[in-house]
Amino acid sequence: MKIFKFGGASVKDADGVKNVLNVMQQVGHENVLVIISAMGKTTNAFExxxxxxxxxxxxxxxxxxxxxxxxNQILLDLFDDEEHDVFYTVNSHFEDLEYFIRSNKSPNYNFVYDQIVSFGELLSTTIVSAYFNENGLYNNWIDVRNLIKTDNTYRDANVDWEATQKRITKNIKKNTLNITQGFIGADDNNFTTTLGREGSDYSAAIFAYCIGAESVTIWKDVPGVLNADPRYFENALLLNQISYREAIELAFYGASVIHPKTLQPLQKKEIPLYVKSFINPLLAGTSVSRGADLEPHIPCYIVKKGQLLLSLSSLDFSFIMEEHISEIFALFHQHKLKVNLIQNSAISFSVCIEDKFNNFMEVKNILAKKFKVTFNENVSLYTIRHFDENVKEIVENNKTVLLKQISRETMQIVTKE
Incomplete structure (x- = not known):
């Protein structure tokens, strides 16, 4: 079985849905599981x-x-008959949403977030499934919450692999076309959970691992994995082949094409991952698999915007030792601050962090009781794998460099615009 994942950009409007149908007709649709994200910017709209x-x-x-x-506009553009069942199904999803909003008693933001944003994927798959059926691509629509089981860490749930494996093995129909949602699952109480932002790629990897899939293909609006984000760098080049190890490194540092958690389950079973263009579906794209680390072997540029650079120094000029660092990291973990870079000296300790859950000020106030705290907000972290002498000109021009760290294969630079 093959796993295909289509992101929000591929189904942002009726023409996009029609193109996905065209892609499936070109590349084959038997014995395929299709995972679809929310349409366009729907997740932002639900936020x-x-x-x-x-x-x-x-x-x-x-x-x-x-x-x-x-x-509704997408429905009207896709279906001539407004009495088509899909209009009623979509409307019933909105009725469920409004019922939740009326009846919810929980003040937990993360819980409420997951119950609401998940409707994006339910809506998109309902529409795509109906359109495929209307055009002869008969398919089996699946509610993924019955299959991917997680804990109740809302907005960043951890998969219960044993329960998920059993459910997927029992319920997925092979030798047919299956359509389901990315990004979401459910906990033991059947409340909806999400797997983290951009988690649809991870959903594809979960299914691939549990089924023992032949391959996973992520369909994008780019020709494959590029060596740099074209929004920030000119002349980005296509990477034809990436090893699992190199791809995991790139994902760890924040390469946006591949979700960080996607690669580990694929690597365990050596399931190849392809990143291809839904605009030109017959092009080869990028292969992530066993083989050459990087082909061609060129620098890869990754940028993370909206970071925080935090610097701590001891109040009495004593050394910052292991017990201090352990305490600091425990605090970061407790408040879900993601650390992307570390640098320390005898009396100072600097980290570049991501404050996804807006907990930084609380952490800063706790740290200020023991350390002198300075920080810069809204900085950019550039990571360059396989850097060369052109890095300075490409990354540092017209920016203030706040911190730089170099290892054998990787350079990281924190800048302020």
Missing amino acids: EVIKNYFEKSPALQSSIQEVKKYH
Whole structure:
């Protein structure tokens, strides 16, 4: 069985859905499991709904209506008959959403977040499945929450691999076309959970591992994995082949094409991952598999925006020792601050961190009781794998370099624009 994953950009409108059908007709659709993300910027739109919900804003209903209007327009563009069952199914999803918003008693932001944003994937797969059926690609629509079981770490759930393996093995129909959702799962109480932002790639890897898939293909609006993000770097080049090890390194440092958690389950069973273009589906794209580390062997540039550079120094000029660092990292872990770079000297300790859950100020106040704390907000972290002499000109021009760290294969630079 092959696993295909289509992201939000591929189904952002009716033309996108039609193109996905065209891709499936070109590359083959038998014995395939298709995983689909929310359409376009739907997750962002639902985040606005959540914001309005918690702020008790009068804009709550209008923000829901915006999401409805967006999906309804796609339906109208795809289906001639407004009495088609898909209109009723989509409407029932919105009725479930509004029921949750009326009846929810939980003040837990992360719990509410997962219950609401997950409707994006339910809506997109409902529409795509119906359109495929309408055009002769008969398929089996699956609610992934019945298959991928997780703990209740809302917004960043951990997979229960044993329970998930059993359910996927028992319920996936082979020799047919299956369509399901990325990004979401469910806990033991059947509340919806999410696997972290961009988690649809991870969903594909979970299914591939549990099924023992032939391959996973991630369909993008780029020709494959590039050596740099074309939004920030000119003349980005296609990487034809990447080894699992190199891909894991790139993902760890934040390469946006591959989700960090996606690669480990694939590597364990040596399932190849392909990154291809849904615009030109017959092109080879990028292969992530056993083989050459990097082909061609060129520098790879990764940038993470919106980071925090935190520097701590001892109040009495004593050394910052292992027990201090252990205490600091325990605090980071407790408050879900992701550390992307570390540098320390005898009396100072600097980290570049990502504050996804907006906990930094609380952590800063705790640290200020024991350390002198300085920090820079909204900095950029550049990571260059296999760097060369051109890095300085490409990365450092017109920027203030706050920190630089170099190892044998990797250079990391923290800058302020």
